[in-house]
Amino acid sequence: MRKKTVLIHSNFCKAFTGFGKNQKNVLKYLYKTGKYKIVEAANMKVAGDPALETLPWDCYGTVSSNHQSKSQEDKRSDGYGFFEIDNIVDKVRPDVYIGSEDIWAFTNFHNKPWWNKVSCMVWTTLDSLPLLPQAVEYAPKIKNYFVWSSFAEKAFKKIGYDHVKTLRGSLDVENFYRLEDEKRKQLRSNHGIEENDFIVGFVFRNQLRKSVPNLLDGFKLFKKDKSNAKLLLHTHWSEGWDIMRLLEEKDIDKEDILTTYFCSSCNSYHVRSFIGQEQTCRSCGEKTLNTTNVSAGVSEDQLNEVYNLMDVYCHPFTSGGQEIPVQEAKLTELVTLVTDYSCGEDSCSEESGGLPLSWHEYREPGTQFIKASTDADSIKQMLDTVFNMSDKERSDMGSLARSWVMDNFSINVIGKKLEEIIDSMPYLDEDADIKNISYNELYEKPEGLDDSAFVIDLYENILNDYVDDRTDGFKHWMAKLESGDVDQNALYHHFIEIAKKENLKKPIVFEDLLSKDDEGNRVAVVIPESGTDVLFINSLLKNLQKKHKGQNIYIFTKPEFFEYIEDNPCVYKCIAYSEALDNPISLEGFASHKGFFEAAYYPATTTQKVPCYIHNGN
Numbered sequence: 208m209r210k211k212t213v214l215i216h217s218n219f220c221k222a223f224t225g226f227g228k229n230q231k232n233v234l235k236y237l238y239k240t241g242k243y244k245i246v247e248a249a250n251m252k253v254a255g256d257p258a259l260e261t262l263p264w265d266c267y268g269t270v271s272s273n274h275q276s277k278s279q280e281d282k283r284s285d286g287y288g289f290f291e292i293d294n295i296v297d298k299v300r301p302d303v304y305i306g307s308e309d310i311w312a313f314t315n316f317h318n319k320p321w322w323n324k325v326s327c328m329v330w331t332t333l334d335s336l337p338l339l340p341q342a343v344e345y346a347p348k349i350k351n352y353f354v355w356s357s358f359a360e361k362a363f364k365k366i367g368y369d370h371v372k373t374l375r376g377s378l379d380v381e382n383f384y385r386l387e388d389e390k391r392k393q394l395r396s397n398h399g400i401e402e403n404d405f406i407v408g409f410v411f412r413n414q415l416r417k418s419v420p421n422l423l424d425g426f427k428l429f430k431k432d433k434s435n436a437k438l439l440l441h442t443h444w445s446e447g448w449d450i451m452r453l454l455e456e457k458d459i460d461k462e463d464i465l466t467t468y469f470c471s472s473c474n475s476y477h478v479r480s481f482i483g484q485e486q487t488c489r490s491c492g493e494k495t496l497n498t499t500n501v502s503a504g505v506s507e508d509q510l511n512e513v514y515n516l517m518d519v520y521c522h523p524f525t526s527g528g529q530e531i532p533v534q535e536a537k538l539t540e541l542v543t544l545v546t547d548y549s550c551g552e553d554s555c556s557e558e559s560g561g562l563p564l565s566w567h568e569y570r571e572p573g574t575q576f577i578k579a580s581t582d583a584d585s586i587k588q589m590l591d592t593v594f595n596m597s598d599k600e601r602s603d604m605g606s607l608a609r610s611w612v613m614d615n616f617s618i619n620v621i622g623k624k625l626e627e628i629i630d631s632m633p634y635l636d637e638d639a640d641i642k643n644i645s646y647n648e649l650y651e652k653p654e655g656l657d658d659s660a661f662v663i664d665l666y667e668n669i670l671n672d673y674v675d676d677r678t679d680g681f682k683h684w685m686a687k688l689e690s691g692d693v694d695q696n697a698l699y700h701h702f703i704e705i706a707k708k709e710n711l712k713k714p715i716v717f718e719d720l721l722s723k724d725d726e727g728n729r730v731a732v733v734i735p736e737s738g739t740d741v742l743f744i745n746s747l748l749k750n751l752q753k754k755h756k757g758q759n760i761y762i763f764t765k766p767e768f769f770e771y772i773e774d775n776p777c778v779y780k781c782i783a784y785s786e787a788l789d790n791p792i793s794l795e796g797f798a799s800h801k802g803f804f805e806a807a808y809y810p811a812t813t814t815q816k817v818p819c820y821i822h823n824g825n
Contacts, residue, residue, distance in 0.1 A: 213237065213629060214301035214325075216248035216269070216288060217308055221258065223501040224412075225376065225531045226307060232377040233307075236622035238264055243629065246299050250288055250308070267295045287312035296321050297642060302635045305330060305625075309528075310342045317348040317672075321641035326632035327351065330374060332528020333359035334549045335576035338366070346371065347675045351628065355529040356550035366677070374628075376529045377621035380613055382507035383538035385605065386515045394512055398478040401435070405594060406465075408439045408517030408541070410510070410532035411524075412501065413447030418523035418546070418581045420448070423457050425523075425586025430463065433594065439465040441513055443500035444481055451481065467513055471495045471503040478516060514539040519593045523564055523581035527551065537561070537612045540605030542596070544589045548579040560608025562589045643713045645671050646706035649766070652699045658688045661695055669702045670709075707765075711786045717803045720782055722759065730755045731794055731807040733763045735784045740811055741771040748777035751808075758805065763788055791819045 218226035220234050230247070238245045245264040252259060252268035259266040269288025271277070277285055284290065287308060296304065296319075304321075306313055307330040316322060328351035333342055338359070346352060346368045353374040354360055363371040386394070392402060400406065407426060411417040419440075426438045444450055444466060454461050461480055468477045473491035476499070486496040499505050505513065514520070520536035526549040533554045536543050545555040547563035555563035564586055566579035593601065614620065635641075650669050653661065659676065662684045666672045674681045687693045693701070721729065730751070734744050741764055752760060759779035762772055766783050773781045788794070791809060796802020802823070809819035 209634075210242060210244045211302040211629065211632075211634060212244040212246065212299060213303045213305065214246045214248055214296065214299055216292065216304065216306045217250065219249035219251050219258070220247060220262070220266075222251060223504045225529065228378075228531060229307060229376045232379050232618040233622065233625065234262075234264060236377075236618050237625065237629075240622075240626065242626070246295075246301065248288060248292060248295050250286060250312075254291070265299075267291075267298075269295070284314065289314070289316075292316075293319060293321070296325065300635060300641065301325055303629050303632050304328065307331070310339060310345065313345070314341070317345060318644070320644045322348075323350060323673075324639050324641050325635055328353065328628065328632075331355070332376075332550075333362070334526035334528045335571070335574075335578065336362060337576070338362050339574075339576075343368075343677055344679065347673045347678065351632070356553060358549050358552050359528075374624060375616050375621060376531060377618040378531065378534055378538070378612065378616045379507070380538055380617040380619075383511050383514065383535045385540040385609075386512070391515050394516055398516065400437070400465075400478070400516060403435050405433060405436045406439050406517045406519075407436065407590060408441065408514065408520050408536070409522060410441040410513070410520075410536070411522070413442040413444070413450075415447055416525040416527070416578075417442075417447070418525060418579075419450060420453055420457075421523050421581045421583055422521060422586060423453055423459060424583035425521075425581075425590065427457060427459055428583060428587035429590040429594075430459075437463050437465055439467075439478065439513075439517060441467045441499060441510075444498045445484055446500075467499045467505065468496045469499040469503055469505050471497070474506070476505050476509050476513075478513065510535070511539065514541065517541055519544065519590065521564075521586060521590065522546070522551070522554075523586060524549075524551070525578040525580070526576070530554070533561075534612045534616050537605075537608035540602070540609050542593050542601055542604050543608060544586070544593070546579050546581045548577075551579075558607075559611045560604050560606075562592065564589060642716060644709070646709045647671070648703055648706040648710055650703070650706075652696070658685060658695070662688070662698070665699065665702045669706050711784070713785045713787065715782075715785050715787050720780075721761070721803060722780075725759045725779075727805070728758045729804045730758050730760050731763060731804040732760060733784065733788050733807060733809050734811055735763075736765055736768060738768055738771055741768045744810060745772045745775055748772075748775055752777045755806065761804070789817065791817060791821065795821060795823050 215234060217230040218224050220227060220231040234245060234247055237243055247264055247266040248269050249266055250269050253270045253272060254268040256268050259268055269291045271285050271290050274282060274285050303326045305328045310331045313329055329349045330353040332355045352371045354371060355376050357373045360371055360373045409422060430436045454464060464480060465478055466481045470488040470491060472493040472495040473488060475490040484497045485494055487494050488496045514536055520541040521544040522530060522533050523546050529550050533543055533545055537560060543561045544564050545551040545561050546566050547555050548566055553559060555561040565582045569578050569580050571578050647669050653664050656664060662681055663674055666674045684698060732744060734740055760777055762778050762781045763784045769781045772778060791807045794802060794804050794807040806822040809817060812819050
């Protein structure tokens, strides 16, 4: 039996992001099993990028080559691969598609022709209550739906979706560990940190949902009677929060705030107080020293050293899907303080070796999402708690934290679960049409169903769409039925008409429809409708065959008119009409395109509308 082809779509595996790290771990793990043909679809990368050629598996960039010419809205979709993923799926023909991104990255993916024909899995981060409406709307359309935290799974269960399961983002646990005490002391000395300094650490992308102002307030309270306390902010200072301005506003000495600089010339790093960007690297002398960022940042080994400079890790945030730095910190056996909301509920539990930070609710404008504003007094209180712990208490709690991450986030654990999911999925049918959506305009009206079951049945069996009683379309039609604006019969015919119109838009794949042995000996007659017109054409085919001796005549018409003409001995084959056929030149050929037919006749079309009289000059 052939290997399953698994297409994994996420941030590029070399990106310094949470999704990028998870992608790298998953691809490496699955590739090493040798069980699958692994293919990566890399967001952030354009096809042809040299970085795509350096990997042991096939990798395709998902950003269109004409990205810059797109509208702002389309650029956003393009960044997540909306326009290129169809070409990649068509080329790869995967048995399994795994998409790991924020849920909005998959907007309208369920309307793609390959969706659920290929076994599809979405593995996403959801971080706030109430759940994003789009995430709920897509629940019936995603058969294999996984979230990164139990917080989201519990929220789905409350509204009746039991098929949504937790599969945490993976960590390469070998990269993060506690260094020996002597090594930690030497590291501190190398970066100018005193042996008795108490370092509070926070590793984060400088986004507004990371609660930097709250942390600074809590640190200032903690610092009042802890002269040896310093705060290490491992982040990029040129995006998100204006940290220098916050320090000035809060009257915090900038010398007490450390950060990580990375040199893009020699790849060395330095931890010190912030003095601006583009500084001179003391290792190589180049002026290419900037605070660490997603484009040029520290390696995993270097980041492990940064964690080992810390005495406690503090992660206040408004919400988050997993917050991988929390787990990395736990692997280095740090006591972790985490906001007790969203994915933080798992990481601040007693069993996880963490301590909870209390918070106040506020609502995000527009979305109305519940967000957490972490309490500064709670930050101060929990920092005091860790500060006053004995070395043994910290060590025991840190060991517990590491064990918890190993059991719940290690790539060996997550990878094994992924294997089980992939192995349970069927192979793609070799004859599956993944280029066109199947709309069943010939579906017979179901009888004996109540209105609710009737609407769901029409969506599934005519439009090949999956809805339930929470879906907007379902609610719309139920309201129409309940008000008497439509009855079941009218609604059925409405869905059939939608199917007919959508089928007319399908592109024609001539290579799949035409005979393989009559190339150069074909004639097309395009006559979409009506029954009378088709009958008239039927009477003329004998003369047409005399004109084109030895050539096969293909009739393109709507399926309901096949019976009017398909039994004519002059007809080689009847094919369903599509609007894509309304271009005679594409059928007959032009320039380097040799075409599919010697002549294409459009008896229902005037020469004023379409140049349907060229026939290759014959």
